[in-house]
Amino acid sequence: MSRIAATICIIATLGIGTSFLFSHTKKFDAQEIVQDSSRAEKNYANFCAGCHGEKMDAFVDRRWKHGNTDKDLFKAIKHGYPDEGMPAFEKAFTDKEINELVEFMQKGIENIKRYEFSEPNKSNVYKHESLSIKLDTVLTGVDVPWGMAFLPNDDILVTERGGKLYRVSKSKKAVTIGGVPEVVAEGQGGLMDIILHPNFKKNNVVYLSYSKGKKTDKGVLATTAITRAVLKGNELVDHKEVFEAQPYSRTRHHYGCRLEWSKDGNLFITVGERGNEKENPQDLSRDLGKVHRIKEDGSIPADNPFVNTPGARPSIYSYGHRNPQGMAIHPKTGEIWTNEHGPRGGDEINILKPATNYGWAVTSYGINYNGQVMTKLTTKEGVSDPLLYWIPSIAPSGMAWVTGKRYKEWKNGLLVGSLRFKYLNLCTVENNKVIKQEILLKNIGRLRDVRMAPNGYIYVAVEKPTAAIFRLLPVKG
Ligand code: HEC
Known part of the structure; x- marks a missing residue:
């Protein structure tokens, strides 16, 4: 059931203007499309959507096997690729109708294509409609910086996916921290997020999420x-494992790994479905494809939603997730907001509610990477619709609310990094709806993490080849 009507944002249809808005609160209605749209759109909805997905943009946003020129598309539609499962439509359509579909x-x-910004920014000033930004480079030379945490003295702890932890001082000197756990630095795995204990000033405690390996007779499994x-000092000591997702998997992707404290002092942890969407996200006896809630010592809060459900893992807070890699607590309401990677088309923003099913892989706006539909359902009884979804997929990572006084132009702003299109996405949120989006830092590089630091500045972590941590300085006037 949809408690929140889906706010749909199809950025693809709006091009690359600095600000764009396309949202409506109605759900997709095939009937309606059949009535008010062109013949090609109608034919797509009736003859193609069943296999390639309702959203043609998601279908065309993929690798082409047989080319994507007019000629290639015409040929595919007219004669099909029967061996691959693509039927021929020469009997169903005239050449004119096929050409309309091609167009x-x-x-x-x-x-x-217009989303793939080609022009790198040669200066370190980025002009935006709302507020222009000058970059202050804090750290370079890290391969894939993944997470950041800000110490009381303004030093920054930065994780590098390969397995290193750095402490960067105000003078921008970086030292490596010893005592980091051994990580499986393969695929999307490695050393991931970092967060300070709420009482760090007194106890110096930090939490690190990572991909942990286990040797078995079937090879190394990871979780x-x-x-x-x-x-x-510069050493991590007195380690205690507070969470270990079960079961271990053979794959090396979709670990999730974001960490965030809720206002009541519990630790929220995102865990991806490890590439097994059939077995993991909907099964409460498995930790994968879930968001978890634990106490600071790793024990289970008594009011967790599934503590009394036989067979369910007690740390589970919500389920039906694919690969959530952004999480931020709403500064006023304390609600937990997350973003997650969908398949081709269908990345999502959600507000987490206990015991709630977020749908993967029962419902999705996305399609499979090979262009075929994985689920025909975008909504279903018992599933929470996304607050917002992206077509094409931007590959979201990191999430932060804009607070404080430095970035007034970004009031009510929710920042999300885009790995795929290499920019910072600014969502303006009112009454729990995204009412506007703006592209910031166009083409800066694969943007992995964004944080609002206690010193009131926004920091972003960008992957190789840029590979840097930047502080965002507002340019006034
Ligand atoms: C019965 C399922 C089915 C239907 C219906 C269908 N397709 Fe396909 N189509 C496929 C499969 C399977 C492939 C080959 C795998 C792939 O690339 O997705 C394919 C491939 C294609 C390709 C070539 C893709 C490439 O990578 O080069 C095009 C273009 C295409 N379909 C367009 C259409 C259009 C337009 C319609 C509607 C008129 C349509 N298809 C209807 C299943 C279907």
């Missing part, structure tokens, strides 16, 4: 794990 698809391809340790 319709080309528009979608064009929309997505999402969290260690709690004391930062003593």
Whole structure:
């Protein structure tokens, strides 16, 4: 059931203007489309959507096997690729109708191409409609910076996916911290997020999420794990494992791994479905494809939603997730907001509610990477619709609310990094709806993490080849 009507944002249809808005609160209605749209759109909805997904933009946003020129598309539709499961439509359509479909698809391809910004920014000033930004480079030379935490003295702890932890001082000198757990630095795995204990000033405790390996006779398996340790000088000591997702998997992707404290002092942990969407996200006896809630010592809060459900893992807070890699607590309401990677088309923003099913892989706006539909359902009784979804997929990572006084132009702003299109996405949120989006830091690089630091500045972590941590300085006037 949809408690929140889906606010749909199809950025592809709006091009690359600095600000764009396309949202409506109605759900997709095929009937309606059949009535008010062109013949090609109608034909797509009736003859193609069943296999390629309702959203043509998601279908065209993929690798092409047989080319995507007019000629290639015409040929595919007219004669099909029967061996691959693509039927021929020469009996169903006239050449004119096929050409209309080709034109319709080309528009979608064009929309997505316009998202791939080619011009790198040569200066360190980024002009935006709302507020321009000058970059202050805090750290370079890290391969894939993944998470950041800000110490009371303004030093920054930065994780590098490969397995290193750095402490960067105000003078921008970086030292490595010893005592980091051994990580499986393969695929999307490695050393991931870091967060300070709420009482860090007194106890010096930090939490690290990472991919942990286990040798078995079937080879090394891996899972999402969290260690709690004391930062003593430049060394992590007194490790205690507070979370270990079960079961271990053979795959090396979709670990999740974001960490965030709720206002009542519990630790929220995102765990991806490890690439097994059939077995994991909907099964409460497995930790994968879930968001978890634990106490600071790793024990289970008595009011967790599934503590009394036989067979369910007691740390589970919500389920039906794919790969959530952004999480931020709403500064006023204390609600937990997350973003997650969908398949092709269908990345999501959700507000987490206990015991709630977020749908993967029963419902999705996305399609499979090979262009075929994985689920026909975008909504279902018992499933929470996303607050917002992206087509094309931006590959969201990191999430932060804009607070404080430095960035007044971004009031009510929710920042999300885009790995795929290499920018910072600013969502303006009112009454729990995204009412506007703006593209910031166009083409800066794969943007992995964004944080609002206690000193009132926004920091972003960008992956190789840029590979840097930047502080965002507002440029006034
Ligand atoms: C019965 C399922 C089915 C239907 C219906 C269908 N397709 Fe396909 N289509 C496929 C499969 C399977 C492939 C090959 C795998 C892939 O690339 O997705 C394919 C491939 C294609 C390709 C070539 C993709 C490439 O990578 O080069 C195009 C273009 C295409 N379909 C367009 C259409 C259009 C337009 C319609 C509607 C008129 C349609 N298809 C209807 C299943 C279907």
